[in-house]
Structures are given as C-alpha cells and as structure tokens.
Amino acid sequence: MDTIGLSILKGIISFFLHPLTYITIIGAFLLGRSRVKRDRRDFHTRVHDVLDDVVFAVVPCLIIGAAFFILNLFLGLTVPFSTTITMSIAALLLLITGQIRFLSPAFVMILPVFAALFYTPRDLGNSTLNRMQEGIGSVSFEALALLVGLLVFIEGYLIATNAGKQTSPRLVESKRGKIVGSHEMQRLWLLPLFLFLPVGNVESLSWWPLLDFGNESYAFLLLPFPIGFRKLIHHALPLPEMKTNGRQVALLGAGTVILGMISYFLDNEWVALAAIGLVMVGRAGILLLHRGKNKPAYFNERNEGLVILGILPGSPADQMSLQVGEVISKVNGLSLGKGVDFYTALQRNAAFCKLEVLDINGEIRFEQKALYNNTHHELGLLFVKENRFEDQEEAQ
Structure with a gap:
C-alpha cells in the first residue's frame, strides 16, 4: 500500500x-x-x-x-x-x-x-x-x-x-x-x-x-x-x-x-x-x-414590452425575481411600446419601481422594489436595442 x-x-x-x-x-x-x-x-x-x-x-x-x-x-x-x-x-x-x-x-x-x-x-x-x-x-x-x-x-x-x-x-x-x-x-x-x-x-x-x-x-x-x-x-x-x-x-x-x-x-x-x-x-x-441558424430570434425588439436579455449581478433587478427571457410589459403602470420608453416609465416614480412581467410560461406577475438615489436611473436590465452603436447606456 x-x-x-x-x-x-x-x-x-x-x-x-x-x-x-x-x-x-x-x-x-x-x-x-x-x-x-x-x-x-x-x-x-x-x-x-x-x-x-x-x-x-x-x-x-x-x-x-x-x-x-x-x-x-x-x-x-x-x-x-x-x-x-x-x-x-x-x-x-x-x-x-x-x-x-x-x-x-x-x-x-x-x-x-x-x-x-x-x-x-x-x-x-x-x-x-x-x-x-x-x-x-x-x-x-x-x-x-x-x-x-x-x-x-x-x-x-x-x-x-x-x-x-x-x-x-x-x-x-x-x-x-x-x-x-x-x-x-x-x-x-x-x-x-x-x-x-x-x-x-x-x-x-x-x-x-x-x-x-x-x-x-x-x-x-x-x-x-x-x-x-x-x-x-x-x-x-x-x-x-x-x-x-x-x-x-x-x-x-x-x-x-x-x-x-x-x-x-x-x-x-x-x-x-x-x-x-x-x-x-x-x-x-x-x-x-444545435446550430439553430435558420430559427427565428427569441431575443428581439417587440411592439409591446421588452424581452430581458441580461441581468447585471448585484443590481436591483438581480434582487428581484426576474429571469432572462421574461417580458416586461408595464413599468410603474405605463405600458411599454408605442413610444413609451423604459427609462421614461422608470422615472415616473424615482423612489419605487413596479413591473408587470410576462414570464416564460405566458403568465403575468408583478415585481416591485424600492429604489435609492444612486439606483433610480439604472435597474440593471439589458435589452435588445437597434441603436446599440449610439453613445448611450444600454443597461437601464
């Protein structure tokens, strides 16, 4: 031995x-x-x-x-x-x-x-x-x-x-x-x-x-x-x-x-x-x-709502029960799409954020969280944006 x-x-x-x-x-x-x-x-x-x-x-x-x-x-x-x-x-x-x-x-x-x-x-x-x-x-x-x-x-x-x-x-x-x-x-x-x-x-x-x-x-x-x-x-x-x-x-x-x-x-x-x-x-x-080249894109811009592409670790969004692939349809009571921007809806209440979320099973639920002065402008969510080459923050 x-x-x-x-x-x-x-x-x-x-x-x-x-x-x-x-x-x-x-x-x-x-x-x-x-x-x-x-x-x-x-x-x-x-x-x-x-x-x-x-x-x-x-x-x-x-x-x-x-x-x-x-x-x-x-x-x-x-x-x-x-x-x-x-x-x-x-x-x-x-x-x-x-x-x-x-x-x-x-x-x-x-x-x-x-x-x-x-x-x-x-x-x-x-x-x-x-x-x-x-x-x-x-x-x-x-x-x-x-x-x-x-x-x-x-x-x-x-x-x-x-x-x-x-x-x-x-x-x-x-x-x-x-x-x-x-x-x-x-x-x-x-x-x-x-x-x-x-x-x-x-x-x-x-x-x-x-x-x-x-x-x-x-x-x-x-x-x-x-x-x-x-x-x-x-x-x-x-x-x-x-x-x-x-x-x-x-x-x-x-x-x-x-x-x-x-x-x-x-x-x-x-x-x-x-x-x-x-x-x-x-x-x-x-x-x-598993190449999937000819299949339609899952993460794309939609007429109504925003598909969550990513969540920043340690951000307010990470502390909520949000998942990649879910769709945010409303922010602070405002429906996204038709000219309503996520950032504009988020600013409607600088101290509080309430989201209406469509999960991956097609069911609606609500998530909410208090925001602070240093986080009211960034929730930590990543979305698909056509204007990604413009000089602006992509993480809202």
Missing part, C-alpha cells in the same frame, strides 16, 4: 508539472477577458467578472475528477504514456487555435487513435523523444473506447449542469440586418484525469484492477484534460437548451461505454474501434443539430 500511495502521489504531482494545466487556466482567463470586452462594446458595462471563467474552469471539475479517480482506481483503464502525449498534443492544438467548440473528448481522441493505427516509431536523434514513442501502437482500443465514452459522458454532464450558468448576453446582426439578442456559452473546463500507465512498480493483484488489459505492473498519472464548449444561442432560452444539449452528449457517452464493455468482454478490438468511430460521428452530429 505504501508503494501504491507513493505512486499516486507522484501522479498527482505530475498534474502540477504539466504545462497543459497552466495553459488551460490562462486560456480560461483570456476567454473571460474577451467576454468582458464584448460586454463593454455591446452594453457599455461588464456583466460578469473576468475571473469567473477561471473559477468555472476549475471548480466544477474537482468533484468530477475525484469521482473519476475513485472509479478508475478500481477499473484500471490503462494507456501507454505515448498515448497521453498524443492526447495532450491534440488538446493543445485545439487550445492555441482557439477552436474550443471542438475541444471535446470525442475529437481529442482522433489523434491518439490514428497514431495507434498508423504511426511507426522512428529514431528522432534524442533518447527522451524516442522513449515518448514507446508503446504508441500497443494501446488497448477497448480501453480507449471506455475512456472516451466516460469522458464524453462527463462532457455532457458539464454542459447540462454548468454551461447554462452565467451565460454572456450579446447583440448580433440578423440576416435581415436587424439587431437581435443572443447568449453565448463559452466554457473551458480543466479535468484532472486519473489514468494507469503500463509501467511502474505497483503490482496487480488477483482481484485488482477489475479490468485486465494485459499488464502486471502499473504507475499512475494525473493528466490535465481540457474540455471546451462554445455555443451562440439566439433562438431559445440558454438554460433549457444547454440541458437538452448536455443530455444528448451524456447519452452518447453512455452508449459508447456500453459498446466499450461489450468489446472488452468479447475481446474484439473492431467493436471498440466502431464505438470510437460512432462517438466521433455522433458528437459532430450533435454540434450540427
């Missing part, structure tokens, strides 16, 4: 020595900074803090990484060190090119699979580089199928539970040249991925690990595995759309795990390769399914 504990400790240390750990965190910070710049361009104010993207990159994956650690500690999914290198290279290429929408485990695994099938190790004139190529063609495709299935399932869980939080409101131009609202989801998650390496001084036992991939001794590695997601939604509310998208990805991952288990028990790598191919094609299909 002392040997196992020491090997696990070395694996954990490797996570903090891996450059991809810090590149992913820096990437999340840069995503946050670009989002804040867009917020100021569209609304002349910041919606969410720049460091929120870093928090979302790390915090949700800590519990998930710990759960995967415990699961794989018993399963024993084993890949050569050379395969972890190709996984890191694929993730790094997608990161530095900014294509985080394709930073899915289903696409990251394309390079390791092709390397295992077609790459022949060669003398690179350096002993370290030569050692990095060892075992690249001996990887178990059954293990890869199970691994990519579990990772895609985790990706789906993250999309369903995390991608819809603190989405970024945006103003975009429609095909007809009108300004419409949309919500952008950009996430970069850093998953601590616990894996077995088929080398080391940890001996296998008769009952451990549960899955036998032909190895008798192991070492452990905690690999930083970035998972990216980006989507621009203009045709629907962001939260239910993300839940649907996430469930579909999670089901795809679960199906791949089932096929991977079948390939393991049948000892048939062709079934495993078919499972890997299906998850790649299926993930691309889900991307295409």
Whole structure:
C-alpha cells in the first residue's frame, strides 16, 4: 500500500508539472477577458467578472475528477504514456487555435487513435523523444473506447449542469440586418484525469484492477484534460437548451461505454474501434443539430414590452425575481411600446419601481422594489436595442 500511495502521489504531482494545466487556466482567463470586452462594446458595462471563467474552469471539475479517480482506481483503464502525449498534443492544438467548440473528448481522441493505427516509431536523434514513442501502437482500443465514452459522458454532464450558468448576453446582426439578442456559452473546463500507465512498480493483484488489459505492473498519472464548449444561442432560452444539449452528449457517452464493455468482454478490438468511430460521428452530429441558424430570434425588439436579455449581478433587478427571457410589459403602470420608453416609465416614480412581467410560461406577475438615489436611473436590465452603436447606456 505504501508503494501504491507513493505512486499516486507522484501522479498527482505530475498534474502540477504539466504545462497543459497552466495553459488551460490562462486560456480560461483570456476567454473571460474577451467576454468582458464584448460586454463593454455591446452594453457599455461588464456583466460578469473576468475571473469567473477561471473559477468555472476549475471548480466544477474537482468533484468530477475525484469521482473519476475513485472509479478508475478500481477499473484500471490503462494507456501507454505515448498515448497521453498524443492526447495532450491534440488538446493543445485545439487550445492555441482557439477552436474550443471542438475541444471535446470525442475529437481529442482522433489523434491518439490514428497514431495507434498508423504511426511507426522512428529514431528522432534524442533518447527522451524516442522513449515518448514507446508503446504508441500497443494501446488497448477497448480501453480507449471506455475512456472516451466516460469522458464524453462527463462532457455532457458539464454542459447540462454548468454551461447554462452565467451565460454572456450579446447583440448580433440578423440576416435581415436587424439587431437581435443572443447568449453565448463559452466554457473551458480543466479535468484532472486519473489514468494507469503500463509501467511502474505497483503490482496487480488477483482481484485488482477489475479490468485486465494485459499488464502486471502499473504507475499512475494525473493528466490535465481540457474540455471546451462554445455555443451562440439566439433562438431559445440558454438554460433549457444547454440541458437538452448536455443530455444528448451524456447519452452518447453512455452508449459508447456500453459498446466499450461489450468489446472488452468479447475481446474484439473492431467493436471498440466502431464505438470510437460512432462517438466521433455522433458528437459532430450533435454540434450540427444545435446550430439553430435558420430559427427565428427569441431575443428581439417587440411592439409591446421588452424581452430581458441580461441581468447585471448585484443590481436591483438581480434582487428581484426576474429571469432572462421574461417580458416586461408595464413599468410603474405605463405600458411599454408605442413610444413609451423604459427609462421614461422608470422615472415616473424615482423612489419605487413596479413591473408587470410576462414570464416564460405566458403568465403575468408583478415585481416591485424600492429604489435609492444612486439606483433610480439604472435597474440593471439589458435589452435588445437597434441603436446599440449610439453613445448611450444600454443597461437601464
């Protein structure tokens, strides 16, 4: 047990020595900074803090990484060190090119699979580089199928539970040249991925690990595995759309795990390769399914009422029970539309605000709040406005 504990400790240390750990965190910070710049361009104010993207990159994956650690500690999914290198290279290429929408485990695994099938190790004139190529063609495709299935399932869980939080409101131009609202989801998650390496001084036992991939001794590695997601939604509310998208990805991952288990028990790598191919094609299909380009805009200007595009955190509106996608039809008794401006109606009572709200189910309710001298002119709501390029405050 002392040997196992020491090997696990070395694996954990490797996570903090891996450059991809810090590149992913820096990437999340840069995503946050670009989002804040867009917020100021569209609304002349910041919606969410720049460091929120870093928090979302790390915090949700800590519990998930710990759960995967415990699961794989018993399963024993084993890949050569050379395969972890190709996984890191694929993730790094997608990161530095900014294509985080394709930073899915289903696409990251394309390079390791092709390397295992077609790459022949060669003398690179350096002993370290030569050692990095060892075992690249001996990887178990059954293990890869199970691994990519579990990772895609985790990706789906993250999309369903995390991608819809603190989405970024945006103003975009429609095909007809009108300004419409949309919500952008950009996430970069850093998953601590616990894996077995088929080398080391940890001996296998008769009952451990549960899955036998032909190895008798192991070492452990905690690999930083970035998972990216980006989507621009203009045709629907962001939260239910993300839940649907996430469930579909999670089901795809679960199906791949089932096929991977079948390939393991049948000892048939062709079934495993078919499972890997299906998850790649299926993930691309889900991307295409949720494009929503030809669907009508949900966040647009209306003849009567204003659709809430965003709510500033900590604002008076945030302290009320308002939600993105609801329609404000009246302010202080004045119906919006037909020349009645939100700001004008708000000024009707500088000390108090009463809103008539049409919720997402089409039901009317009332919200009210006392205002103070420093907040009577800004409630903290973001709307779609055609004159966004004029020099005026967009957050009312």
